[in-house]
Amino acid sequence: MINLKNYQEPDEIIARLSDCMYPDVERVTKEYARYRSDPDRALLGYVHNHHLVGLIGIIWLSECEVELKHISIKAGMRKQGLGKKLIYEFIENHRIERMEVETDKAAVDFYKSIGFQASSLGEKYPGVERYKCVLCCK
Numbered sequence: 768m769i770n771l772k773n774y775q776e777p778d779e780i781i782a783r784l785s786d787c788m789y790p791d792v793e794r795v796t797k798e799y800a801r802y803r804s805d806p807d808r809a810l811l812g813y814v815h816n817h818h819l820v821g822l823i824g825i826i827w828l829s830e831c832e833v834e835l836k837h838i839s840i841k842a843g844m845r846k847q848g849l850g851k852k853l854i855y856e857f858i859e860n861h862r863i864e865r866m867e868v869e870t871d872k873a874a875v876d877f878y879k880s881i882g883f884q885a886s887s888l889g890e891k892y893p894g895v896e897r898y899k900c901v902l903c904c905k
Contacts, residue, residue, distance in 0.1 A: 768856050771810040771822060772803050779819040783812070787839040798824075798837075808836075813853060820844045823853045833861075835868040851881045854902075864905040870898050878902075 771780055777799070784795045802810040802824060812822035821844065824837035840849050858866060870878060875885050875898045883900035891897040 768811045768813055768853060768860075771812045771819075774812070774819070776819065780810070780812070780822065783819055783822045783839040783841065784824075784837060786841070787837050811853070811857060813849060815844070821849045821853055823857060825857065828867075831862060831864040833863055833866050835866055838868075850877065854881065858902075858904050864903065866902045866904070868900045870900060872896055872898070875900065
């Protein structure tokens with residue numbers, strides 16, 4: 768896993784962030800800029816055959832607790848365990864004790880399948896149920 772704050776192919780980062788955000792170029796570009804400038808954020812990725820195929824965006828809540836803000840795996844590379852690998856490698860490398868993520872119905876089963884406990888936050892937006900998923904690592 769590599770640090771993406773100064774990655775030489777920003778278009779690849781924008782593409783991966785677009786995969787897991789509302790794909791508004793201006794909004795995605797602003798989010799990328801936040802990762803590059805905010806010391807409480809980490810943007811890490813996995814490169815395969817010289818292409819960025821996966822990334823995770825983290826916000827530090829404390830020394831050992833983080834919020835997983837973004838996770839994206841390039842189409843064609845999904846369902847191979849890369850998302851789980853990125854999450855668990857980050858946890859191991861940074862001695863994380865607790866990771867949380869807010870997600871939608873489409874992704875909640877992924878988090879449950881890799882050990883997160885999920886609880887409904889209800890209908891946060893009209894017609895959209897959201898979930899808080901928490902992984903306690905210690």
